[in-house]
Amino acid sequence: MTITITAFERSPDGGKGLARDTRVRWALEEVGQPYQVRLVSFRAMKEPAHLALHPFGQIPTYEEGDLALFETGAIVFHIAERHAGLLPGDASARARAITWMFAALSTVEPPILELVTARLIESDRSWSAQRMPLVEDRVRVRLGQLSRRLGDADWLDGAFSAGDLMMASVLLRLRASGILDEFANLAAYVAHGEARPAYKRAFDAQLAVNTGKPPTG
Amino acid sequence: MTITITAFERSPDGGKGLARDTRVRWALEEVGQPYQVRLVSFRAMKEPAHLALHPFGQIPTYEEGDLALFETGAIVFHIAERHAGLLPGDASARARAITWMFAALSTVEPPILELVTARLIESDRSWSAQRMPLVEDRVRVRLGQLSRRLGDADWLDGAFSAGDLMMASVLLRLRASGILDEFANLAAYVAHGEARPAYKRAFDAQLAVNTGKPPTG
Numbered sequence: 492m493t494i495t496i497t498a499f500e501r502s503p504d505g506g507k508g509l510a511r512d513t514r515v516r517w518a519l520e521e522v523g524q525p526y527q528v529r530l531v532s533f534r535a536m537k538e539p540a541h542l543a544l545h546p547f548g549q550i551p552t553y554e555e556g557d558l559a560l561f562e563t564g565a566i567v568f569h570i571a572e573r574h575a576g577l578l579p580g581d582a583s584a585r586a587r588a589i590t591w592m593f594a595a596l597s598t599v600e601p602p603i604l605e606l607v608t609a610r611l612i613e614s615d616r617s618w619s620a621q622r623m624p625l626v627e628d629r630v631r632v633r634l635g636q637l638s639r640r641l642g643d644a645d646w647l648d649g650a651f652s653a654g655d656l657m658m659a660s661v662l663l664r665l666r667a668s669g670i671l672d673e674f675a676n677l678a679a680y681v682a683h684g685e686a687r688p689a690y691k692r693a694f695d696a697q698l699a700v701n702t703g704k705p706p707t708g
Numbered sequence: 709m710t711i712t713i714t715a716f717e718r719s720p721d722g723g724k725g726l727a728r729d730t731r732v733r734w735a736l737e738e739v740g741q742p743y744q745v746r747l748v749s750f751r752a753m754k755e756p757a758h759l760a761l762h763p764f765g766q767i768p769t770y771e772e773g774d775l776a777l778f779e780t781g782a783i784v785f786h787i788a789e790r791h792a793g794l795l796p797g798d799a800s801a802r803a804r805a806i807t808w809m810f811a812a813l814s815t816v817e818p819p820i821l822e823l824v825t826a827r828l829i830e831s832d833r834s835w836s837a838q839r840m841p842l843v844e845d846r847v848r849v850r851l852g853q854l855s856r857r858l859g860d861a862d863w864l865d866g867a868f869s870a871g872d873l874m875m876a877s878v879l880l881r882l883r884a885s886g887i888l889d890e891f892a893n894l895a896a897y898v899a900h901g902e903a904r905p906a907y908k909r910a911f912d913a914q915l916a917v918n919t920g921k922p923p924t925g
Contacts, residue, residue: 546857547815547850558800564810569803583775586786593781596814598764604818605825613842618835625830633764640763 492556494519494526496566497541498700499533499550506701508694511563512551514660516693518567518653522574530700564596567653577653584649591647591654599637600661602629607664630670634662638674645683659684709773711736711743713783714758715917716750716767723918725911728780729768731877733910735784735870739791747917781813784870794870801866808864808871816854817878819846824881847887851879855891862900876901 496519498512512528519526535541537548544552545561552559553566560566568589571577578585609626613619637658641647646655662681665671672678684690713736715729729745736743752758754765761769762778769776770783777783785806788794795802826843830836854875858864863872879898882888889895901907915921 542853542856547811547853549815558803560803560807562807562810562814564814565803565807568806568810586775586777586782589785590777590779590782593779593785593813594764596810597779597781597817598766600814601818601821605822608822613839616835616839618833618839622830622833622835636759636764639759 494524495529495554496526497529497531497544497550497552498697500530500535500700501532502697502701506698508697509664510550510697513693513697514563514657515551515553515566515570516696517656517660517690518570518577520689520692521656521687522570522576524570524574528696528700564592564657567657568592571653577656579650579652587648588652588654591652592657595654595657595661599633599658600664602626602633603661603664606630606668606670610668627668627670630665630668631673634665634670634674634677638677641676641680643676646680651687655680655684711741712746712771713743714746714748714761714767714769715914717747717752717917718749719914719918723915725914726881727767727914730910730914731780731874732768732770732783732787733913734873734877734907735787735794737906737909738873738904739787739793741787741791745913745917781809781874784874785809788870794873796867796869804865805869805871808869809874812871812874812878816850816875817881819843819850820878820881823847823885823887827885844885844887847882847885848890851882851887851891851894855894858893858897860893863897868904872897872901 496512496515499510502510504510516526531541531550536545536550541552542548544554544559547561549561551563551566552561553569554560560569567577578588606626606629609619609623613622646652647658648654659681662671662677663685666681671681685694713729713732716727719727721727733743748758748767753762753767758769759765761771761776764778766778768780768783769778770786771777777786784794795805823843826836826840830839863869864875865871876898879888879894880902883898888898902911
């Protein structure tokens, strides 16, 4: 059955790969599943047809036959559960990989989202300059904890998993702030993720949408 | 095998059930699994023994034989996957229930956490009064979308699931703000969750820890 995902007609980041469809594209590339993309404009995202698919009016969504899903974490998990390559076979290792997926989305990403909001939406407010160091320090606390856990390992728990896919994707949002580079092992971890052929294909595909040029190679 | 979870020795909310161990207790009560609780002080949470279990120095954790997990979403999912009662048998319905778990934690809870942070940590800052309406409105946007999707249904997608357990738990954190009551169907949805016998047992058990009195009944 054909898999169809949605993505921004024009990503707010201009193709830096930070929109959440990149995470789903990456997962599909890791497991070798072809997919189609339906592009959605900002206006269409808030209209009834898209809201029926995604109650929060966002991308990505995932359709496969009668199944319609939203929420990046759930879509990546669905892909990981049905195809080999993103979750270990051992039951305990599998539960720990799922733990890292939730940790990326529920514990590491929220302070990063706060930072993104502070920079994008509150930058012209009177409190912005004073408040920013607080918000940045909350991100540093989380990254420090993650950095200590990762140590000099390649991935968070043994082989690359959906947990690493999600954590690297979440951390990528921080690169422009410079905070990621304060933690050398985390910066290397993210670079290690970006070096995967599946990530490169996913990145190139989203870039092609945003530049109007077909992916090379 | 014995299940052992961790909880605050003294919950910051004094026993209102908002600490995340309540979510795990609720899941265990729904599926009828007995469990033990190890209480952890704020100081011990940041020490090596606990950090080995939970890299972010939080509660709850979950131990069962050789398996050690952290992250509430992952623990609730692990429980739901292994015992009947929290996920539907039909594959598509199951994927949608998991979607609501991720939606609760990744889409609905982050703006609620921002509100909690603004109230608890930034309330004495010069910008607090001016900024609060912005933060509250971000919560209202999400709740409005969720309210429209829920409509007059009892639960988010058919029968009660781990997705409802997580969403109701996330929304409970808003009750004190008054914002939950602005959305009558969401307030009723949360009350519906609280009325479940399994929730009551979970709530009473965490309350007993915080009042030093054994649960009644």
